[in-house]
Amino acid sequence: MFIHYIDLAWRSLRQTPLVTFLMILAIAIGIGVTMTTLSVYHMMSMDPIPHKSERLFSLQLQTMDDGETWLTPDDIPYQLTYTDAINLDAFPGDYLSAPMLRSGFSVHLNTASSKPFIENTRVTGRDFFTMFDLTFLHGNVWTEEQERDAAPVVVIDEEMAKQLFGKTDVVGESVFLGERRHEVVGVTQKWRPTIKFYDLNNGSFGKAERMFAPFSHVKAYDVDTWGNTNGWKFEETRDFNDKMNSEMLWVQFWVQLDTPQQRQAYGDMLMAYMQQQQKLGRFNRETLQYSLQDVNAWMNYNDVISEDNKILVGLSFMFLAVCVANILGLLLAKFMRRAPDVGVRRALGASKRQVFYQHLVEVGVLGLLGGSLGVLFAQLGLLGVRQTYNYYAGLANMDWMMLLSAPALAISACILAGLYPAWLVCRTTPATHLKVQ
Amino acid sequence: MFELKPTINALMRSKLGAVLLILQLAITLAIVSNAVSIIQDRLTYLNKDTGYPEAEIFKFNALNFDKNLDLLQQVELDEQTLRDLNGVIDATAVSSVVLSGSGSSGGMQLKPEPQESKRVNMGYVTGDEHLLNTLGVKVSEGRDFTEADVVVIDESDARPSVIIVSRSLSDELFGQGKGLGETLYWGADPLTIVGIVDTMANQWPKSSFGTKTAMIPMIRVGNFQKFLVRTAPQDRAQVMRQIEELMLASHRERVISDVTGLDKKKARYDAKDVLMMRMLMTLIVVLVIVTALGVFGLSTFNISKRTKQIGTRRALGARKSAIVRYFVVENALICSVGLVLGGAAAVLLGQKLMNWYSVPALSYHFIATTAGLLLLMSLLSVLMPALRAANISPSIATRSV
Numbered sequence: 001m002f003i004h005y006i007d008l009a010w011r012s013l014r015q016t017p018l019v020t021f022l023m024i025l026a027i028a029i030g031i032g033v034t035m036t037t038l039s040v041y042h043m044m045s046m047d048p049i050p051h052k053s054e055r056l057f058s059l060q061l062q063t064m065d066d067g068e069t070w071l072t073p074d075d076i077p078y079q080l081t082y083t084d085a086i087n088l089d090a091f092p093g094d095y096l097s098a099p100m101l102r103s104g105f106s107v108h109l110n111t112a113s114s115k116p117f118i119e120n121t122r123v124t125g126r127d128f129f130t131m132f133d134l135t136f137l138h139g140n141v142w143t144e145e146q147e148r149d150a151a152p153v154v155v156i157d158e159e160m161a162k163q164l165f166g167k168t169d170v171v172g173e174s175v176f177l178g179e180r181r182h183e184v185v186g187v188t189q190k191w192r193p194t195i196k197f198y199d200l201n202n203g204s205f206g207k208a209e210r211m212f213a214p215f216s217h218v219k220a221y222d223v224d225t226w227g228n229t230n231g232w233k234f235e236e237t238r239d240f241n242d243k244m245n246s247e248m249l250w251v252q253f254w255v256q257l258d259t260p261q262q263r264q265a266y267g268d269m270l271m272a273y274m275q276q277q278q279k280l281g282r283f284n285r286e287t288l289q290y291s292l293q294d295v296n297a298w299m300n301y302n303d304v305i306s307e308d309n310k311i312l313v314g315l316s317f318m319f320l321a322v323c324v325a326n327i328l329g330l331l332l333a334k335f336m337r338r339a340p341d342v343g344v345r346r347a348l349g350a351s352k353r354q355v356f357y358q359h360l361v362e363v364g365v366l367g368l369l370g371g372s373l374g375v376l377f378a379q380l381g382l383l384g385v386r387q388t389y390n391y392y393a394g395l396a397n398m399d400w401m402m403l404l405s406a407p408a409l410a411i412s413a414c415i416l417a418g419l420y421p422a423w424l425v426c427r428t429t430p431a432t433h434l435k436v437q
Numbered sequence: 438m439f440e441l442k443p444t445i446n447a448l449m450r451s452k453l454g455a456v457l458l459i460l461q462l463a464i465t466l467a468i469v470s471n472a473v474s475i476i477q478d479r480l481t482y483l484n485k486d487t488g489y490p491e492a493e494i495f496k497f498n499a500l501n502f503d504k505n506l507d508l509l510q511q512v513e514l515d516e517q518t519l520r521d522l523n524g525v526i527d528a529t530a531v532s533s534v535v536l537s538g539s540g541s542s543g544g545m546q547l548k549p550e551p552q553e554s555k556r557v558n559m560g561y562v563t564g565d566e567h568l569l570n571t572l573g574v575k576v577s578e579g580r581d582f583t584e585a586d587v588v589v590i591d592e593s594d595a596r597p598s599v600i601i602v603s604r605s606l607s608d609e610l611f612g613q614g615k616g617l618g619e620t621l622y623w624g625a626d627p628l629t630i631v632g633i634v635d636t637m638a639n640q641w642p643k644s645s646f647g648t649k650t651a652m653i654p655m656i657r658v659g660n661f662q663k664f665l666v667r668t669a670p671q672d673r674a675q676v677m678r679q680i681e682e683l684m685l686a687s688h689r690e691r692v693i694s695d696v697t698g699l700d701k702k703k704a705r706y707d708a709k710d711v712l713m714m715r716m717l718m719t720l721i722v723v724l725v726i727v728t729a730l731g732v733f734g735l736s737t738f739n740i741s742k743r744t745k746q747i748g749t750r751r752a753l754g755a756r757k758s759a760i761v762r763y764f765v766v767e768n769a770l771i772c773s774v775g776l777v778l779g780g781a782a783a784v785l786l787g788q789k790l791m792n793w794y795s796v797p798a799l800s801y802h803f804i805a806t807t808a809g810l811l812l813l814m815s816l817l818s819v820l821m822p823a824l825r826a827a828n829i830s831p832s833i834a835t836r837s838v
Contacts, residue, residue, distance in 0.1 A: 178502030326731040333738030
């Protein structure tokens with residue numbers, strides 16, 4: 001029966017090519033516009049690390065004196081001081097934690113033929129790789145001793161290994177960061193999350209780094225951040241050592257806490273730590289405050305989804321509503337015109353339910369056609385987005401979920417539009433139309 | 438003469454079609470007027486004068502990695518090399534690049550820290566006495582920096598003592614038209630305003646303090662050094678091509694990167710706004726097309742439904758013009774209701790957008806203009822089916838369907 005209805009639908013659509021074309025065009029444009037904005041929204045709001053996003057926490061400490069305010073909704077600074085990051089990373093306990101910052105070096109092989117290039121580098125602790133699921137192809141992360149001694153070592157990814165050496169197995173090879181020789185101890189698989197969720201300070205959709213160095217290098221080699229440094233009070237800082245000892249905020253800190261017990265214990269430790277620091281003259285506050293936010297909360301807190309995008313998604317759904325109203329009108333016209341045919345079918349024994357069902361199938365076919373064309377329109381739209389704003393290149397794409405939801409949305413929209421006309425037409429009383437004929 | 442009563446009566450008998458049209462027009466008006474308002478706001482920003490001849494200026498970075506290099510000496514050598522280059526008007530090493538979206542900002546205040554006083558946020562750039570000339574801006578009051586003003590940090594404990602600010606910064610601190618010769622405080626350091634530039638955007642022209650800019654005569658060299666170069670507009674491309682080779686010839690152990698025109702830098706900074714504008718424009722265009730198609734489709738349907746009645750009216754002596762008028766009046770009625778509702782919806786949507794997001798208030802003339810244009814579009818879309826209806830032969834009345 002379903003096949004038969006599809007056949008009927010096809011015949012009916014071909015009977016009125018102009019109206020059919022208009023309806024398909026309307027739904028396709030509506031879907032095209034909606035899917036363009038929705039795809040970008042979807043990519044921006046997607047959980048970047050679904051299986052453990054609830055166990056990874058970005059740490060914030062309220063280091064500022066009472067009365068100071070910050071740009072964040074809760075007035076707690078985004079980043080930590082170097083002192084706190086180092087102290088907290090040294091906490092004993094069976095959880096993973098990583099202080100980190102974005103820096104960069106001019107990288108070369110110290111040969112005449114290798115042209116130096118600038119490479120963004122994540123300077124971080126050993127736990128980073130486990131916490132954020134990086135896979136090692138060759139070698140491994142630097143050892144605890146190497147971390148402690150600030151040994152000149154690096155981890156690079158396969159893409160960079162190929163760029164430098166033409167192969168991926170380069171453990172033991174040397175690369176130069178500026179004038180300093182470093183040994184490659186590990187090569188990771190390419191890792192490029194669409195959202196740079198572990199570092200939302202430096203552009204949420206920037207590329208993930210391809211090179212990693214131990215956090216102890218910060219002190220040993222005066223590695224400064226290439227990201228933001230924020231101060232909240234006047235401090236005389238003449239050199240890098242002053243900066244490391246200052247109240248300036250420039251280090252990010254993530255911790256992995258697997259169980260509520262761990263979370264509780266960690267929170268207690270943070271409070272104890274702040275109280276201890278208070279005795280040293282820091283944290284001049286009535287109430288001590290920290291914040292641990294998991295990956296999704298952190299993205300929300302950092303407004304990863306742009307305001308413009310939210311406005312566009314809202315407007316395009318309103319636009320889709322216009323398209324639905326449009327199609328409703330056209331369907332009404334089309335179905336009512338066919339009332340005499342329906343009268344004959346009803347007279348010949350078709351039930352109301354069958355007539356209703358048949359018309360909904362027709363509307364569904366319309367939605368499927370419109371949705372498919374809509375996907376094409378959306379691809380054009382996304383191409384336009386990528387061309388206008390290169391930075392969104394990784395975001396302006398449709399994944400399989402979006403590709404499937406486009407026809408689904410189109411069919412639902414069409415069925416929504418078709419319900420009333422189909423109901424009207426199935427109520428046709430056979431007698432009236434038979435009489436006129 | 439418009440036969441309003443029969444028209445309304447006829448409408449009341451087949452309400453749904455009219456309701457759908459009203460709905461479409463109302464939503465269209467709400468979306469389009471708000472979208473136009475947002476576009477207008479972005480356009481105003483994009484067309485705003487930054488004060489710089491962006492097409493004549495470009496920037497580049499040099500990252501040195503030679504530990505033994507005398508950085509200051511190298512920077513001075515580089516500056517001289519650049520200034521001697523054919524086609525270059527001026528060049529200077531800077532702390533950050535205006536219009537680029539990255540750099541240093543801070544507060545300037547009336548009293549030294551830690552005293553409480555009025556504080557104004559601003560973006561600042563440090564460089565030497567060539568800074569203003571390289572940026573292509575001129576002081577409208579006071580004087581430019583001289584060589585004696587420039588302080589090299591790290592050589593001594595010396596601090597800069599003078600500053601040049603944008604008019605909007607001095608106005609905010611000292612009041613309209615004042616500021617020249619006054620002293621402001623940067624942290625605890627006093628700086629005397631020796632010059633004021635009328636228009637001079639900072640690194641974040643889009644921000645709330647985008648016009649508040651300070652130029653400080655100070656050189657602090659580091660491994661990572663930014664340079665600005667101004668050339669005659671026609672020479673820029675050719676000078677930019679030479680930069681990397683020229684800089685590496687003078688010192689090999691460094692990386693030259695991001696040789697980019699200031700106009701391109703600004704375009705990158707603005708790309709998000711351009712994207713929003715294009716998306717909204719696309720939305721408006723397709724929305725108007727879809728609505729026009731809706732009006733067209735529905736009138737066509739109405740007319741075909743009423744073929745017999747039209748024939749009867751014609752047979753009873755109605756002129757062709759009366760038939761056309763009937764449909765146009767009918768459409769105008771529907772349209773007016775839709776636009777009145779849409780006007781209210783537009784105001785409501787505008788308020789919601791303003792509450793939730795940083796969108797400017799929707800001014801009523803956008804709604805009025807959009808409504809006028811939508812009415813025109815609607816009447817144009819109904820005209821063709823109406824003219825076709827007028828051509829229906831009266832004899833149709835005597836035939837059965």
